[in-house]
Structures are given as C-alpha cells and as structure tokens.
Amino acid sequence: MTAPARSLKESTSRAVLVDRVATSALWLTGAFVLLLLGSIVLHFLLAAWGVVSPGFILSDPSDEALGGVLPVLWNSVYMLVLVMLISVPVGILGGIYMAEYAPQNAVTGAIRFAQEAIGSVPSIVVGLFGMIVFVNTFRWGFTALGGALALTFFNLPLMTRLAEQALRGVPAEERSASLALGASKWQTIRHVVLPLAIPGLITAVILTAGRVFGEAAVLLFTSGIGTPYHYDFANLSLTDPASPWSPFRPATTLSVYIWKLNSEGLGAHVREVVDGSAAVLIALVFFFNLGARGIGRLLTKRLTAS
Amino acid sequence: MLSGLRRLAALAIAGTVVVSACSSSAATGEPGGPDGTMGPGAPAECVTGSITISGSTAMQPLVAAAARQYASACAGATIVVNGGGSGTGLSQVAQGAVQIGNSDVTAQSKMATPEADELVDHVVAKQGWIVVTNKDVTITNLTTQQNVDIWTGKITNWKDVGGPDLPIILIFRPQSSGTRATFKKLVLGGATEAAGGQTLTGDSNGTVTQAVSKTDGAVSVIGFAYYDDPANKPLLNGLQLDGVDATIANMTTGTYKLSAEGHMYTLGEPSGLTKAFLDYMLGDYVQHTLIPSLSYAPIA
C-alpha cells in the first residue's frame, strides 16, 4: 500500500474544517427559512394593520368604502362544515376498517394505492372533475354542495389515512384486555379503541380542516366566482338560493374571493381588501394548525390516563 | 370531560348566533346601489321566482348591480349572478344549469351552429375597450393601421409612431377572451398577431394594469369600465383610436369603434322572472342611469 496522501493530522483538521463549514451552512439554512417566513408574516401584519378589524370581518363588501368580507368568510366556514359533515364520519369508518379489520390482500393494497393516488392529483383536476359531474352533468350549476362534494374527493382519503393512524396509535393491550373480557370486536372498537383515539382523530379533523379552508382551485370550477353583497341570515330555508343556509347556491369562499379580486377587482380599495382577506385567511389556517396541536395535547391528557 | 366538549360545542353555536345577529345589524348600513338611490330603480312590476345567471366577468358588475336593485325592490325575487367567463355562461345556459348566460361575444362565434341556434340573444349594453400604454409612452392617438402594425410585430419601437425611443412590449389578453376576439376583429381586421419574444398574456384587467403601469413601453387593451375606475386611470395612458376619444358618448353613437355588444342568452324564449329581469335590463333606469354610471354604453 502506498503512503497516504495526507498525514492523519491533516486529514483530521481538514475534516473538522469541513464539518464546521457544513454546520454553519445548515444553521444559515434554518435562519434563512425563518427569516423568509418571518418577513412574510410581518408583511401581512403590516398590510393588514389598518384594514383588519371586527368591522372588516363582520361587514359586507362595498363598492365605495373599504367594506368587509362577511359573506365570503361565511361561505368559507359553511363550506368547511359541509365538507367535514360528509367526510369525517365516512373517513373515521374507513380508518376503522384499515386499522382494525383490513387483511393484507389485494383489496387493501388497492385502497392504499387509491389513497396515494388522490393525494397526488392536482387540485385543479379535482375541480374540473367536479365541474363535469356536478355543474354540467347533474345540471346543478355552481353550488356549494357541488364544491363540498368535490372537496370531499380530496378530503376523504386523507381523513381515512389520518384516522387509521390515530387508531393504530391506541396500544394493543387495550384491545386484548377488552377482548379477554368477552367483548366482541365491534364492541371493543366502539367502547375502547375509539374513545382512546379521540385526541388523534380530532387532530386529524382540524388538520384536514385547515387544508380545506385554504382551497381555491377546486372551488373555482364548482361553486363559482361571484361577489355576494349581503346575506340575509334570517332566511333559514335550506332550498332557497337566496338563503345563506342553503347548499344549493353558488358560494364564493375567501380564497376564491382573493383570486377574483386580483383578476377583476374594481374600486379604490382592492389591494387593501385582498391584503386584509389574505391576512384573515392565514390567521385562521394558523389557528387551525395551532389548535390541532393544542387540542390534541389537551384531550390526550384528559381522556387518557397519561 | 364530555361536559368540556359540550361546553366547547355550545360556545361554537353561540358564536355563530352572535355573528349572524351582528351581520343583520351591519346590513342596514350597506348602500342600496351604485348611485345610492333605491326608488327610481324599482321595476314597473315585480315577478317572483328564483333565477341564476352566469358568464362574462366583464358584464358581471353591471348585471349584478341590476340584480341587486331588482331584488331589493321586489321581495320574493331571487337573482344570483356569477362569473366564470363567457364560455362558461354559454355552456351552462345551453345545458339548462342557469337561466341566463352572459357573453361578450355572440354564441355563434364560440359554439357549433345547432347548439348556438337554440339560444336566444338579448343585447343589453355596449361595452368598450381602450388601448392603453405605460405613462412613458407620450403619444395620445393610434390609428387603426398603426395598431395593426404594432400588434402584428411589424413596428417594434415607439419612435416609429411618434413616440419616444422605446421598444414596444405587447401585452395580450388570453386568446379565448372576448376582449382579444373583439380587438382582433374590429381593429386588427383578423390579422395574425405577433407571438413569442417580448409578448405577455395577462389574464385579467388587474394583471394587465399592473404590467402596463410598471413596464416602460408596454401596451395593452383593457375594458373601459376598468380604465374609467379612478384607482386605475392615473396609472395608465389611454389612447384615442383614429383620433376618437374613448367615451361612453362616442360608443353610443358608434364613432368610437372598439366596442361590442354585451349579450344575455336564454335557452329558448324566456318567461317568468327571467323575462321580467331581461325587460328590466332594457328598461329606462338600467339603460340611462345604471349603465352609464358603470361606464358601459346603453343600447336603447
């Protein structure tokens, strides 16, 4: 063997130098990302400072004055509730199957593949699909229900997956103990596993809610781009298109509203309204995410023995 | 612990009730219409029912304003106005998903003849467009021939048309949009536009305004209602066409030629609230008060 090109001391000090450089580079990366995010948050805080107020959130859009975002905010919340109503129960049930019953066979493999597939499909394609089915073929036109069903396409596999993970998180001993006491499988699931999985399930619900809330591409093609000027909340009809409680009407959400204002916004205050709307949107999504962690932790503490 | 959850749920419901209560009181402060009046805007008679309208985003402000006036004067009439584009409007009215489809261009120009023939056209207004440039470009007028030369790429510098020595940056509208189609037909006479190189396609009036106002030597076409908006006018240099100012008066008389009709299509002859609303759109208040205030030109 030939003599090594460098002495051991040289190699070591070179390696230490490289290590120091690399460590600094990694620290810089962390700092850079933090700086980037910080400046974005700061930008929105500043831009929204004079704009966002309880009045902004609670009043209607206006052509002349600054106006507010109440109708579109309502639509965002309404759409969220509608999507959750459909996808949470079905998702939890699906998660139960995948966590408790599913054997290692082709059907289970197909379900997994389908979950991954939908997770990768671009949201615009889901929106277009919703357009063909609900807007065109069913002849509903733009409706909140169509938008919610299209969003369910996204949300359901995700919810199923997260529910499955939450259920798998329940220790096996609990199941065994319950079965040993004579309970049937379904009784075990209903009375033992599910309650213990509630923290994880609620976290899952809130995380998916955050994702649904910010979604625009799907809704652009299924629930329409209008500007509702005023909602009469006293109208409680569930079929009247003028009622904000009905799912059979176009429903422009906050994200779609931002898109619309960027395209065709008229009036002196467009930029402020968009900045304010974006700030409200980010704040809400932020609270959803924080809330998911917080509530999950709280419930874990209170509902389980830990 | 369950009581904790119940408390949370109760709070959430209470919160919703508070929000809706607040909104009803906030509602009384909103303006009745663009000119603030409500009385003169009322239709002659009220028809009840519920219709949905979708289509052109250029016509959406006008139709939405008229719908608001009608609905506020007539309880029991619900008119929902959506955007989505002229193509969407035509598709949806042809399929029966909406009652009226707004379009910037004729149905025949976008659809195959058998389907287009089933739609009945109601022209309600004229909308205008104006050629705008960046403020650096100091000219005030372009003739039709100059427009052709510029947009086909034959002339590439503003100095060739009497402006400063700046390269021309063309900002197109989407090929599918009514704006582009109308401009190509009425001004360019169908000539082939330049492509590639220093061209850009701005999808919306907002994008285009920003691009034109910030880029030296940029030129584009925007809707007149958009240009007339006091927030946008100071940013842009609006040009005359063949020496004619872009004004509503000139559009009405036809001396300013870059204008086209706004169509509201129905599937077959309209009836009920649809017919009543279309009649309202052609009525005196909408044509002579609402339309000019929104920078469109009346038909009647």
Next chain:
Amino acid sequence: MTHATANQRLIGLRARPGLRDRIDLPRRIVFAAAASTIVLVALLLIFISWQGIALFVRDGYAVTDVLSPVWDPLAEGRPQFGLLPFIGGTIAVTGLALLFSTPLSVGLALFLSEVAPGWARAIVQPALEIFVGIPSVVWGWLGITILVPFLADISPRQISLSLPVVGQVFSMPGFLTGFSWLAGSLVLAVMILPTITSITYDSLRAVPQELRTGSLALGTTRWQTIRHILLPAALPGILTAVVLGMTRAAGEALAVQMVIGNAPVLPAAVTQPVTTLTSQITLDMGNTVFGEPWQDALWTMSLILLALSMASVVLVRVINRRRAVA
C-alpha cells in the same frame, strides 16, 4: 373460539357464530367506507379520461397534432392545439423550482434533525407548519405584489455577459414586466419547501440511532456521518420527498398562473414569460364552451396532468420497494 359473546350460541362446548356475527354488519359498513376511496379514484380516472380523449375521438385530431409546438386555437381553417409549450413549460418551471428547493429543503431537514438544539427546533418546526398552511392564492398574491415588481425593477432590457478575451458569452432579454419563468419557479420553490423538508426530516429520523453513534465512535465528524452514512441511508425517503414536491409543483395552478406571464411558447429564457398546463387551463376554461374543440384540448391537458400524478405515485412505490430489497 373458546369464549362466547352475546351474539353466539353455546352448543356443547363449542360456540357457533350467530346470525349477527355471520353478517357482521359493522365490518361491511367500515369496509364500504374504506373502499369508497377506490370508487372515487376510479370515477376520477374514468371521467377525466373520457373527456380527455374527446379531442381525438370526437374532434378528429391525431396524437401527433398535440405533440406540436404550435398553439393557435384562433387559426383560420383548422385550429392548432399543439401542447408542447405547456408540457415543456410545466417541466421547465417545475424543474427549476426543484433545483432551488431541494438543496434548501434537505439542508433544513438536516438542520432540524441533526444540528438544531431544542430551542431552535421549537421555533422552526411550527414555522414550517405555518408555511404548509398558507393557501396557494396567498402565495400567488405575494408573488404578484412583491416578486414580480421586484424582478421588473431590477432588470435591464437585455442581460448579457461579456468576457475580455472570449467576447460575449451570452445575452438574453431581461425581465421587463417581471412575469417570467423565474418568478413562477421561485414561488413554487417556496411552496414545496415544507413538503420536501418534512418528508426528508421523517426519513432522517427513521435512520436508526446506532448508525450515527457507530460512525461517531469511529472518529468521524458529524458532517462526515451525515454525508457518508445518513444521506445514503435516507436516500429513498429523500427521493420520495423530491418526487412528491415535484408532483405538487407540477399540479399547482393558481399561484403559478398569477406570476408566469402565460405566453404560449416553448420556454426559452428564465426571464421570459412561459406557460404551464395548469395555468393555461385556468386561463381558458372559463372562456371556452363545453364540447367545443378548444375546451376538449384543455381536457386533454388535464388528462396529461392526471397521468403525470399517477406516474409519480408509481415512481414513489418503485423507489421504496428497492429499499425493502436492499
């Protein structure tokens, strides 16, 4: 079974399943719920494929027609629906975004996993989660209000580089309006950063601690451990992260469409406006009529997007299957 539940009958010492257990309604219900995912995907694939081939089946275009670089739907005579500008644009914008984002994301993941002390991790991780939550319209809005004007302000009309002996090395048009390939890629890079980072972080965490301690016991520095042990071990996870980031970038519609310029030409220079599959669909869908050839071409574009995302799912599986073998 050696014990009987309420649903079973004891016959002798052996329990036989009662009717309720044989039907097992709960199991069927939850199976239906889980299997609905398959139905959803199948529906999606069927409908989009059906619409996507309408251009060929109903309107009489050939596959070679769409593989042309000429997009001219308003041409006299036969409209041209060449899709290469969009396919090329999607590849170009996504590729550049990955080039920006991957080193940054892997670096950040390494930082969080190996280098960061607890307090730093406690700040950066929630920051990442906020990143994830920002909706795409907001990214597009940021792009159009900050990035695009910035690019427009800094750019000369022509960017060229000349060296003393060699002469002019290259020259390309400057940013002009700011709407450009680069703007699109930068916005996308920021959007996919948290995706790539979190998956890479998970796969780094999954590498057994013994590998690290063993390597350090041999006298290596931390960087040597990272470079020679950790990264190769986590490679399938990193590749997965990159593929998923790529899928997300390629599928992004609104944010990209707001900043990219939408010129239906093949991508030429980073300073020039380009187009992508998603942005053209967003641009034209509302203005075209259902059933007409123009809109059919847009549906074909959606089919291409769908095929791309399916291919990436398969690719991820292939990457991870190799790891099981190795």
